Amino acid sequence: MAQIKITTRCFRCRQEVDRNNVRTYPTLSKEPRYECYDCYRRNKREPLLAGVEAVPLKKEFLCERCNYRFKSKLKMCPLCSKGDYLIGGTITVRDLL
Numbered sequence: 001m002a003q004i005k006i007t008t009r010c011f012r013c014r015q016e017v018d019r020n021n022v023r024t025y026p027t028l029s030k031e032p033r034y035e036c037y038d039c040y041r042r043n044k045r046e047p048l049l050a051g052v053e054a055v056p057l058k059k060e061f062l063c064e065r066c067n068y069r070f071k072s073k074l075k076m077c078p079l080c081s082k083g084d085y086l087i088g089g090t091i092t093v094r095d096l097l
Contacts, residue, residue: 012039062087 007016011025017036025033056073063070063077064085076083 008034010034010036010039012036012043059088 006019008019008022009015010017010022011033012035015036017034019034021037022034023037023040025035027033058071058073060069060071061075061077062068063080063082064087065082066077066079068077068079070078072078075086075088077086
């Protein structure tokens with residue numbers, strides 16, 4: 001049995017791609033959109049995380065008010081619940097003296 005090569009245009013990169021290597025996206029109009037595998041791999045996102053910002057990372061802080069060193073995602077001391085006397089970044093002994 002012979003295979004017929006039908007090409008379609010990717011809606012992201014506008015290149016002609018074999019129809020066996022595309023994804024079909026439904027649209028509001030009757031015409032579907034086609035996306036090639038390379039564009040899909042570059043632009044894919046987790047469906048549950050779509051539109052959500054990146055998760056903040058823990059940073060190292062030192063509270064000058066209560067002299068407490070901690071790591072947190074929030075810029076607030078867990079002991080005194082204030083954020084006005086916080087020093088961020090890596091703190092060494094030389095900084096404390």
